Amino acid sequence: MTNAFELGQRIAEAGWVLLTGGRASGVMDAASRGAKAAGGLTIGILPTSDRAGMSAAVDIPIITDLGHARNTLNILSSQVVIACGMGAGTASEVALAIKAERSVILLNPGTESAAFFCGLSHRVMTANSPEVAIDLTRKFLDCTNPP
Amino acid sequence: MTNAFELGQRIAEAGWVLLTGGRASGVMDAASRGAKAAGGLTIGILPTSDRAGMSAAVDIPIITDLGHARNTLNILSSQVVIACGMGAGTASEVALAIKAERSVILLNPGTESAAFFCGLSHRVMTANSPEVAIDLTRKFLDCTNPP
Amino acid sequence: MTNAFELGQRIAEAGWVLLTGGRASGVMDAASRGAKAAGGLTIGILPTSDRAGMSAAVDIPIITDLGHARNTLNILSSQVVIACGMGAGTASEVALAIKAERSVILLNPGTESAAFFCGLSHRVMTANSPEVAIDLTRKFLDCTNPP
Amino acid sequence: MTNAFELGQRIAEAGWVLLTGGRASGVMDAASRGAKAAGGLTIGILPTSDRAGMSAAVDIPIITDLGHARNTLNILSSQVVIACGMGAGTASEVALAIKAERSVILLNPGTESAAFFCGLSHRVMTANSPEVAIDLTRKFLDCTNPP
Numbered sequence: 130m131t132n133a134f135e136l137g138q139r140i141a142e143a144g145w146v147l148l149t150g151g152r153a154s155g156v157m158d159a160a161s162r163g164a165k166a167a168g169g170l171t172i173g174i175l176p177t178s179d180r181a182g183m184s185a186a187v188d189i190p191i192i193t194d195l196g197h198a199r200n201t202l203n204i205l206s207s208q209v210v211i212a213c214g215m216g217a218g219t220a221s222e223v224a225l226a227i228k229a230e231r232s233v234i235l236l237n238p239g240t241e242s243a244a245f246f247c248g249l250s251h252r253v254m255t256a257n258s259p260e261v262a263i264d265l266t267r268k269f270l271d272c273t274n275p276p
Numbered sequence: 277m278t279n280a281f282e283l284g285q286r287i288a289e290a291g292w293v294l295l296t297g298g299r300a301s302g303v304m305d306a307a308s309r310g311a312k313a314a315g316g317l318t319i320g321i322l323p324t325s326d327r328a329g330m331s332a333a334v335d336i337p338i339i340t341d342l343g344h345a346r347n348t349l350n351i352l353s354s355q356v357v358i359a360c361g362m363g364a365g366t367a368s369e370v371a372l373a374i375k376a377e378r379s380v381i382l383l384n385p386g387t388e389s390a391a392f393f394c395g396l397s398h399r400v401m402t403a404n405s406p407e408v409a410i411d412l413t414r415k416f417l418d419c420t421n422p423p
Numbered sequence: 424m425t426n427a428f429e430l431g432q433r434i435a436e437a438g439w440v441l442l443t444g445g446r447a448s449g450v451m452d453a454a455s456r457g458a459k460a461a462g463g464l465t466i467g468i469l470p471t472s473d474r475a476g477m478s479a480a481v482d483i484p485i486i487t488d489l490g491h492a493r494n495t496l497n498i499l500s501s502q503v504v505i506a507c508g509m510g511a512g513t514a515s516e517v518a519l520a521i522k523a524e525r526s527v528i529l530l531n532p533g534t535e536s537a538a539f540f541c542g543l544s545h546r547v548m549t550a551n552s553p554e555v556a557i558d559l560t561r562k563f564l565d566c567t568n569p570p
Numbered sequence: 571m572t573n574a575f576e577l578g579q580r581i582a583e584a585g586w587v588l589l590t591g592g593r594a595s596g597v598m599d600a601a602s603r604g605a606k607a608a609g610g611l612t613i614g615i616l617p618t619s620d621r622a623g624m625s626a627a628v629d630i631p632i633i634t635d636l637g638h639a640r641n642t643l644n645i646l647s648s649q650v651v652i653a654c655g656m657g658a659g660t661a662s663e664v665a666l667a668i669k670a671e672r673s674v675i676l677l678n679p680g681t682e683s684a685a686f687f688c689g690l691s692h693r694v695m696t697a698n699s700p701e702v703a704i705d706l707t708r709k710f711l712d713c714t715n716p717p
Contacts (some may be wrong), residue, residue, distance in 0.1 A: 217668035224665055342636055345489070365522050371515035375512050392536055
């Protein structure tokens with residue numbers, strides 16, 4: 130969570146918009162709160178049919194009622210994807226990001242997720258701190274056009 | 277188109293965020309340009325898998341790759357829906373808005389669309405100018421919580 | 424409901440597959456039961472994340488968890504669309520069918536829906552009995568390739 | 571491909587319905603052809619807006635126009651998920667299957683995918699032949715209700 134908060138802060142300080150899954154839990158919420166603490170703009174792509182369960186730190190809710198199918202939208206609407214922590218939902222997003230040819234950064238991944246995803250695509254990189262993740266993001270943005 | 281541009285302007289002047297289908301054509305584009313002319317914030321929910329065909333007046337593109345299924349998101353993410361002109365795509369959005377219990381305003385509708393949609397739901401109202409549409413929107417926002 | 428049951432029967436007797444929204448209510452359920460009574464095959468495109476609320480007369484459930492966005496799939500996966508009754512959900516499907524260039528038959532429509540939808544597209548026809556709807560369907564299938 | 575064809579055959583012989591992504595390539599096509607060779611029923615959940623690119627061995631096409639978001643439907647509509655080969659698309663489906671609490675079988679997985687996915691969930695098992703995959707599927711079906 131500390132990492133996610135700091136990541137949100139640094140994303141806002143870089144002048145970028147933060148897009149998350151929008152819910153009031155875990156990494157999504159921490160990153161959104163970090164971005165707001167630094168005066169940034171936050172978007173939340175919600176899986177539900179209303180705002181119930183939304184993070185209070187989301188400025189712009191996109192209400193999809195698509196359940197997990199909204200994970201695809203999270204990826205397509207992002208220029209760079211940073212995975213902070215790992216679980217089944219995040220794994221689906223990293224895989225969809227590779228499929229959609231987005232650049233992906235795994236922040237402090239476990240050995241097995243790094244081995245698996247870096248083996249799937251050379252677009253996946255790892256970072257051992259939010260600061261390094263931001264530096265990598267800047268490099269990715271410098272050399273790609275927006276989707 | 278004149279109506280759509282003016283509508284976008286007035287939405288921005290009211291301090292609201294404009295959400296459209298995001299494409300560089302017709303009413304979506306005109307309304308987005310109007311909102312930008314008045315210094316507003318614009319969101320575009322794109323049906324495509326990238327920004328090709330996006331209105332230059334969209335600040336925040338949500339890239340869905342959902343085709344017409346993205347119409348549902350346009351409605352769910354909006355607090356009030358204003359239909360400006362009528363065609364099959366707009367008709368599907370008005371119908372989905374009624375289904376999702378959103379308030380709907382038809383701006384200068386034809387006789388047949390007004391008869392059909394007002395017959396489907398008492399949440400549908402008509403307006404004969406952008407100014408009236410904005411007044412109605414303000415009333416709807418005063419008496420409903422955000423979805 | 425009587426019409427919907429008979430329609431399902433006749434669809435099955437014609438050797439066609441019946442596709443509905445799959446829920447255990449109203450026209451969807453009646454048509455599916457009719458098709459099963461005549462030995463047909465039935466598909467149900469469910470809006471939910473499991474089979475709760477599914478019609479017992481659905482052979483093949485497609486579980487989407489997409490809410491109303493699944494209406495688009497109902498249309499795209501059908502060669503001919505028959506609307507039996509009218510409400511906001513059905514209206515969204517008829518509109519999406521026109522948008523997706525599917526042939527649409529309105530069975531015993533009200534004056535206002537007939538006027539509105541026939542005005543939107545020449546692909547929309549009306550029928551005053553299930554028998555006539557089936558004849559029209561056969562004609563549509565004869566002159567179009569599957570989508 | 572040999573494995574996928576045999577898997578399709580055995581699924582049909584067991585009396586089950588085969589559901590794939592429906593396209594005329596790779597594992598989807600081979601499994602569908604295997605199932606048809608054994609007289610089974612095949613469903614294809616297509617990412618596109620028409621049948622272009624569909625496997626000729628698909629009996630029932632569900633046309634979604636959802637792009638990769640249709641991967642969620644593949645999973646939700648399946649009682650057991652068998653992954654045959656590994657790439658970004660398949661990885662997203664395995665992850666979504668874990669998220670949706672479906673039972674997952676990895677057929678002849680690489681060391682890294684087995685380590686990663688078995689680490690994510692105890693619902694993931696591996697099989698070193700189509701025959702073993704079918705035995706595991708039967709066990710899963712015996713002890714779970716359909717979704």
